[in-house]
Amino acid sequence: MKRRDFIKTTIAGATIASGVIGCRELPKDPKASHQKKTFHYNRGKKVKIKLATSWPANFPIMGTGIERFATRLTQVSGGSIEVKVFPKNVLVPALGVFDATSAGAIDAYHSASYYYKGKNEAFNLFTGFPFGMISSEMNAWFDWGDGMKLWRELYAKYNLVPFKGGNTDVQMGGWFKKEIKSLADLKGLKMRIPGLGGEVFAKLGVKPTLLPAGEIYVALERNVLDATEWLGPSLDTKMGFHKVAKYYYTGWHEPGSSLSLVFNKRKYDKLADEQKLMIEMASQELNATMTSQFQLENAKGLKIVKENNVKIAQLPKDVLSAAKKAMLEVAQEKSDKSADFKRIWENAYAFLELNKPWTDIGLKDYLDVR
Ligand code: CA
Secondary structure (H helix, E strand, O other), X not given: OOHHHHHXXXXXXXXXXXXXXXXXXXXXXXXXXXXXXXXXXXXXXXXXXXXXXXXXXXXXXXXXXXXXXXXXXXXXXXXXXXXXXXXXXXXXXXXXXXXXXXXXXXXXXXXXXXXXXXXXXXXXXXXXXXXXXOHHHHHHHHHOOOHHHHHHHHHHOOOEEEEEEEEOOOOXXXXXXXXXXXXXXXXXXXXXXXXXXXXXXXXXXXXXXXXXXXXXXXXXXXXXXXXXXXXXXXXXXXXXXXXXXXXXXXXXOOXXXXXXXXXXXXXXXXXXXXXXXXXXXXHHHHHHHHHHHHHHHHHHHHHHHHOOOOEEEOOOHHHHHHHHHHHHHHHHHHHHHOHHHHHHXXXXXXXXXXXXXXXXXXXXXHHXXX
């Protein structure tokens, strides 16, 4: 340690020890855009955060996870940040949380970025994209790549500050009533599939349909729908899909969907540095524990799927290769229309390309042998 740094550290340490509010330098981390050079030790005024979600009360994993975040943040801040969670439709509709937080009617929300792609196509990419990154790669993009920086820059235009809010991990391709033997079987198929996955499948002849969660089971049972995707065995079995569809195809369209925890920027900017840091740390915990809970609950759900005479398979090779090609076309079309999409897509795709060789050598080879 240089003498000058030593003196600075000692002085800062002494200031803190004597109880005077001082400031010192944080460890340098050029990638963490949210870190400031100096940190003011100031717990700040007590603040109340009204946080609305896109989930029903006590919704497994997502709903219970954000409740746990609220409790833990209130506790760890010694009550300096008091978070109250409002499930969907209590203060605002499920998909009204973005606008309500942006306008300052509420302070924060927990939802998924791709639900709001109508405002900006680039929002898709902060959730993920077909044939894209798995959860560990998404987290690396946010934490150590440009992901969080790009997300914060873009959301700032909407008066919002985003954080990672958990990752669903790889999602299943969905439930089909009839076996898919080749690309031809997709023609005219009515499937509930949102987002980029739906746009890709539309290019392959599928008719993507959007239905509220509460109507999907009945639509599938009565053949109004031929297929649906939802999430993975964890939440799919709670919806009962294994009772009405017997073909369950593995994932391609949502390989590691990131959820979002988002604050009103004006409210967030007024918080003390210490409060901002506590939110940052609590969001990291939320992200890690929600992701690990998906791992366990998907494993438990898979047991139920297997006990119910469901055929689990990968989609045929011609379907997957056509879908992969269609995804690149969709990305090109969106890039032509939206400079935001183009810039963020190119960054995310380059990060995927950088990470893929290691994930294949490290993870895929290991999974093949264990
Ligand atoms: Ca899904």
